[in-house]
Amino acid sequence: MVPRTTRRRYLSGLSLAGLATLAGCIDSQVGDDGTPTSTPDSQSTPGDDGDELGSPTEMVRESIEVRVEDPPAMREYFHPIHPFHPDNLSDEEADELLSQDSELDSVKTETRSLEVTPELVLTAPLLRLSDEIEREAVEDALDGEQTAVVDTTFTTTDGEETEFLVVTVTHDDEWVILAQDVQPASDEPTHFEARVVDDVTFDTEEDRARVHFVDSLVADSVAVETKTATSSRSSDTPDTLTYVDVYPDPEGDEIVVTATVDGQSGVVHREQYPPSERIVDEITYEEAPDDSPREMRARVTFTGNQGSREVTARSTVHGEEVALETSADDSWVFVGIDPKGDEIVVTTTVDGESQVVHRERYHPE
Incomplete structure (x- = not known):
């Protein structure tokens, strides 16, 4: 590595x-x-x-x-x-x-x-x-x-x-x-009070993505869309829903979830489709032991599809960023997160062009 x-x-x-x-x-x-x-x-x-x-x-x-x-x-x-x-x-x-x-x-x-x-x-x-x-x-x-x-x-x-x-x-x-380590206010809408996505599951036979919402959803409105197939769903009463379905392009697409809080909107989740083309397999969260000085961290697990390219994983609240030149042999990377709530963004860079391939939020139980 x-x-x-x-x-x-x-x-x-x-x-x-x-x-x-x-x-x-x-x-x-x-x-x-x-x-x-x-x-x-x-x-x-x-x-x-x-x-x-x-x-x-x-x-x-x-x-x-x-x-x-x-x-x-x-x-x-x-x-x-x-x-x-x-x-x-x-x-x-x-x-x-x-x-x-x-x-x-x-x-x-x-x-x-x-x-x-x-x-x-x-x-x-x-x-x-x-x-x-x-x-x-x-x-x-x-x-x-x-x-x-x-x-x-x-x-x-x-x-x-x-x-x-x-x-x-x-x-x-x-x-x-x-x-x-002062943190100036950012122009990028973060809205960490928004609690929306619990999980995203896929049915490849029907080319369907199902966005599952958290039990205690916090958002004034929610929109789920696919970037290529233009399939979308939105709701001004998202707390009444348990999930929504969209239908991504089987040749390659992204599922993007946007939440609006107090009149301001921001992307709160992003996934790639189909699963066979995904770079990020899953993100799991590990609490630090009581006697350890290290912070809580997220483990970003790769699928093996990332090939040889630059991949960056960052936590937008805690502020840690880990960049590496990956190969198919790389299986995971750790990034520190804020235990009170954070957001993990994974970006790939090829020939100088960067693309966000995964975004999700961590909410403490």
């Missing part, structure tokens, strides 16, 4: 138990009078050159290099309200949480043109999961300070690539990290 290139969220392997421990050891950081503060217009992103405070991109790059060489020393690069600041994380915890086995190969950093708001900062997993970090504390950290969002990618010598966004802020006349 050709080595995989994995893009995963920064520190996504931390266990929830570890995060809970961190949250419990942080003192509540709030402004002196607890009053929310606003971010002034002067809060701007300075250039990387000519600023007496130095460069936010260089600070982030240096923090990653220090993490590899001396994990506990990385704590000095964090803002006081961050769980990794020395006041909140012991030497022993830092050694355990920040150590990295692989050697560092390269680090790339560049600033992104994004407005830094408390809402953006609080999308960071560590801050979102900490009950002790309040919005007022974030507002106070931003008040009167300069900010920059740094797009960061580092690659280890074993080929693992990690990409994430870092919010940096000035504090005591130097740049520090306020939040990692």
